[in-house]
Amino acid sequence: VRDAAEHVMKMHPMWQGPLAIPGGDRQSPIDIVVRKSIFDSELKPLVSVYDPNTCQQIWNNGYSFLVEYDDTTDKSTLKGGPLQDNFRLCQFHFHWGESNAWGSEHTLDRRLFPAELHLVHWNSDKYSLFEEAVMEDNGLAVIGVFLKVGKRHEGLQKLVDALPAIRHKGSVVEFTRFDPACLLPSNINDYWTYHGSLTTPPLTESVTWIIMKHHIEVSHDQLAVFRSLLFTSAEEDVQKSMVNNFRVQQPLCGRAVRSSFS
Numbered sequence: 001v002r003d004a005a006e007h008v009m010k011m012h013p014m015w016q017g018p019l020a021i022p023g024g025d026r027q028s029p030i031d032i033v034v035r036k037s038i039f040d041s042e043l044k045p046l047v048s049v050y051d052p053n054t055c056q057q058i059w060n061n062g063y064s065f066l067v068e069y070d071d072t073t074d075k076s077t078l079k080g081g082p083l084q085d086n087f088r089l090c091q092f093h094f095h096w097g098e099s100n101a102w103g104s105e106h107t108l109d110r111r112l113f114p115a116e117l118h119l120v121h122w123n124s125d126k127y128s129l130f131e132e133a134v135m136e137d138n139g140l141a142v143i144g145v146f147l148k149v150g151k152r153h154e155g156l157q158k159l160v161d162a163l164p165a166i167r168h169k170g171s172v173v174e175f176t177r178f179d180p181a182c183l184l185p186s187n188i189n190d191y192w193t194y195h196g197s198l199t200t201p202p203l204t205e206s207v208t209w210i211i212m213k214h215h216i217e218v219s220h221d222q223l224a225v226f227r228s229l230l231f232t233s234a235e236e237d238v239q240k241s242m243v244n245n246f247r248v249q250q251p252l253c254g255r256a257v258r259s260s261f262s
């Protein structure tokens with residue numbers, strides 16, 4: 001089912017050319033084998049403090065759409081959980097499929113979800129810019145939230161309504177006063193965590209992944225608007241629907257996946 005989608009995904013220009021990461025033994029995404037995850041009682045509750053006023057713009061980068069936040073101060077931050085330091089929110093984005101049968105990057109016991117939300121943060125205790133942190137072991141923290149198709153997500157609708165304005169690669173519109181906390185599940189203290197990488201270039205192995213156990217629900221129609229976006233810019237002759245923008249799963253290479261719940 002997903003093999004066809006993986007074939008389509010691999011055709012995207014993003015994945016042409018040499019992408020083998022030298023010595024890449026902590027790549028993402030992965031399948032989380034739930035029964036093999038290790039409960040770690042030392043894992044603390046996650047503390048996210050997001051200021052909706054730091055929300056700046058939404059744009060189509062030719063692979064997903066990104067909602068970008070002002071990360072020049074510690075106004076929107078994440079700490080606790082598996083994290084030793086304070087991390088600043090810089091953007092969030094999604095990955096999704098051409099159908100509701102697949103679309104997520106991570107899986108739970110091989111179970112595919114129709115989409116996955118990623119909230120990208122960088123370590124502002126140790127670095128002064130995302131660009132620096134992206135190269136470092138403990139530089140990034142990404143929260144992953146699975147999406148399921150069901151009831152309409154009221155908080156998401158403001159974002160869905162902005163998407164027609166950024167249909168093409170490279171388009172940007174102002175997008176303000178959006179609280180990303182509305183996209184988190186009610187319980188953020190049940191999660192899995194492991195050390196991995198970005199799933200898009202530069203694919204650097206600098207990410208502490210925090211994958212939520214609980215999913216959020218969005219409606220079929222809301223997800224259909226994601227699929228109305230285009231990978232291609234307005235000038236290109238052939239327009240390609242932005243779907244299947246997920247990376248193939250990577251080998252675990254002996255990494256431990258810890259759980260915050262037993």
Ligand SMILES: COc1cccc(CN2CCc3cc(OS(N)(=O)=O)c(OC)cc3C2)c1
Binds near residue numbers: 063120131197198199
């Ligand atoms: C490599 O230096 C950069 C500095 C600033 C911004 C970027 C652009 N990049 C950051 C990381 C990232 C990571 C992304 O996905 S993911 N799954 O978090 O790895 C992504 O998905 C659409 C987009 C981006 C955008 C790179």
Ligand SMILES: [Zn+2]
Binds near residue numbers: 093
């Ligand atoms: Zn992502």
